[in-house]
Amino acid sequence: MFMLVVLLSLQLRSQAQVDKLEIGNILDSWHSAAGSADFDAYFNLMTSDAVFIGTDASENWQIEEFKAYAKPHFEKGKAWNFKAVERQVYVNDEGDYAWFDELLNTQMKLCRGSGVLRKESGEWKIAHYVLSLVIPNENVSEVVLIKQEKDDRIIKDLIKQ
DSSP states (O other), X not given: OHHHHHHHHHHHHHHHHHHHHHHHHHHHHHHHHHHTTOHHHHHHTEEEEEEEEOSSTTOEEEHHHHHHHHHHHHHTTOOOOOEEEEEXXXXXXXXXXXXXXXXXXXXXXXXXXXXXXXXXXXXXXXXXXXXXXXXXXXXXXXXXXXXXXXXXXXXXXXXXX
């Protein structure tokens, strides 16, 4: 019995490693599809109910809204170009959900991406993605001053709702 538990544990661990490699490849392909403005390849790697959260407070898009935003960028032949320079991937015990965080080299310099993937019909798909600007701690006060007025308006409007 003990040996069976050990073998099962090793098998689950090796499947998680395979999943992590596959997820890394999917995320790299997703970023690459944006860099080459391949709309179909990019959105085929996302779930039909995916959410994309961008760097602006207004950018909290359901998949169809995100497609509408992205389409003109992709049609110009130039979307965005992100390349992961560091990434951590985690897979749940059941092997049907994964989450990750990554540091990205982008046209905005360093950014952080994080998200969730869900396995659908045996394939990993991006279900939720959050893009954030990376701000060095020593510059936070300066950035807060720059965005304070706009943030105050947004907070006021949201509280009214």
